[in-house]
Amino acid sequence: MRVVVIGAGIVGAAAAYELVRAGAEAVLVDAVHEGRATAAGAGIICPWTGRVADPLAVAGAGHYPGLLAALAEDGRTDVGHREVGALVLLPPDGEAAEQVRARVTARAAADPHAGEVTTVDAAEARRLFPALGHSGGSFQGTALHLSGAARLDGRRLQAALVAAAERHGLRTLSGTASLEARDGQVRGVRVAGELVSADAVVAAAGAWSPALLSPAGVHIDVVPQRGQIVHLRLPGSDTSDWPVVLPSGSGHYLLTFDDSRVVVGATREDGTGFDHRVTAGGLAEVLRHALAVAPGLADATHLETRVGFRPTSPDGQPLLGTVAPLEGLVVANGLGSGGLTAGPYAGTVAARLALGRAPEPDPAVELDLSPYDPMRFAPA
Structure with a gap:
């Protein structure tokens, strides 16, 4: 199975890493936009102090020990954590x-x-x-x-995830991607004139996602x-x-x-x-x-x-899940200021959804993805 991930920030890099570790063929496409949140983020992992409870961020914090251990096995230990x-x-x-x-x-x-x-x-x-x-x-x-x-260094972690994924066969492409879809099914992406066919696509392009998804008729409300x-x-x-x-x-x-x-x-x-x-x-x-x-x-x-x-997003909550009108499309977005806390876990969840698998249960967190439905802001 081939999955294309669009966006190489912390979410996309984590999704690509999960995909290749699961045995899938993965392609990571990034436009290298100036101002990516991952490159600027401070790197605080402390989801227990906010005024509003954030189950996804709590799950994200709990995901780190296993992720860091996996990266260490792949020879990547310097992530500033x-x-x-x-x-x-x-x-x-x-x-x-x-x-x-x-x-x-x-x-x-x-x-x-x-x-x-x-x-x-x-x-x-x-x-x-x-x-x-x-x-x-x-x-x-x-x-x-x-x-x-x-605390951790988001730039180092992102680079470690991509390098470790490349060790497992990840292919990376630089350029602006456009979705290719037909008959309600994602068929792949086009980058610099090249058609990269895929069985599924993970859209993790951050604040640039509306421009990516709107031409395909998918309304994602993030700014x-x-x-x-x-x-x-x-x-x-x-x-x-x-x-x-x-x-x-x-x-x-x-x-x-x-x-x-x-x-x-x-x-x-x-x-x-x-x-x-x-x-x-x-x-x-x-x-x-x-x-x-x-x-x-x-x-x-x-x-x-x-x-x-x-x-x-308008309600401050992430957008994470499949997109019913377009089979094979998974959106992972809208993490706001919590990107480096929840991002690696959100990317992992997105990868598993793209592979048709449920997120792995965490005994410490009962995570319901329904509040994060990426289509909840779509016009009727």
Whole structure:
């Protein structure tokens, strides 16, 4: 069986890897658009703190241990993944803080991958993430520590998935794909004039999916949401084990990597289209929120600001499943800001659907795909 995957972000790369490991012939096509969400994403794996429960993201976090083990068997170990824990900075209002504490504790208790939840005081929080402290003022509140949270480098993981899949026979093509369909059945894709026949197609083209699918009569309601994410460096600081920092309520975050790099983000800008610019307002927003909780970053060096276009749906939920009007088409899209958390698992599910198989059950997660029906926004 041959399956074509369109889009080589984290979702498409994971789908291709699952397909070739299952023995299928797979072709991965990518247009290499500027602003792919995977290339810009921060890389936080901590789905237990949001205001709204996200079963797909929880399943995604639980999928990582097995995926990393499989990649290691294929000789791919350097994906920037480390279980560093997370600090959820509690709001100063006692009632609001208790609501956050109750929510996070309950969700963590339901998922063994979350690890242990403990309350830490300001001094311990500053010890774990020293940039929270500064001679001119420092974090004085309390925080929850989730030991199971992790961070990873999305670019490295995507490259590892593609390289490992190529080891199993994956073919990759660069260019803009167009769907080929006849009599209600996907027949393949056309890339640069070449027809690549296929029994099934996985559409994982992110925010660019409407342009891909509309000519085939498939309406996918996702739009690009611009995210600007700032990368800083603290020379001389060993940031390899610093936890992810999640201030309650703001939607912003801080995390670190091994090379004294601190990543702070992010904007959530709707209505920008594919405008791939770093803006003064976006940069100011991100740095203002970062310095408000981590004044120790004031002397950090600005390395770069990455811009990515998150694919978002009208209800904020992913689009994952088969497309009834066009047999053989599977859509995996709309993961928004949770792409690096849920993306590898969503890609794996999409691959299994393309092969006519059900997603593998996870005893820790009862995942119902019906809320993610990719055709739920289609015109009647």
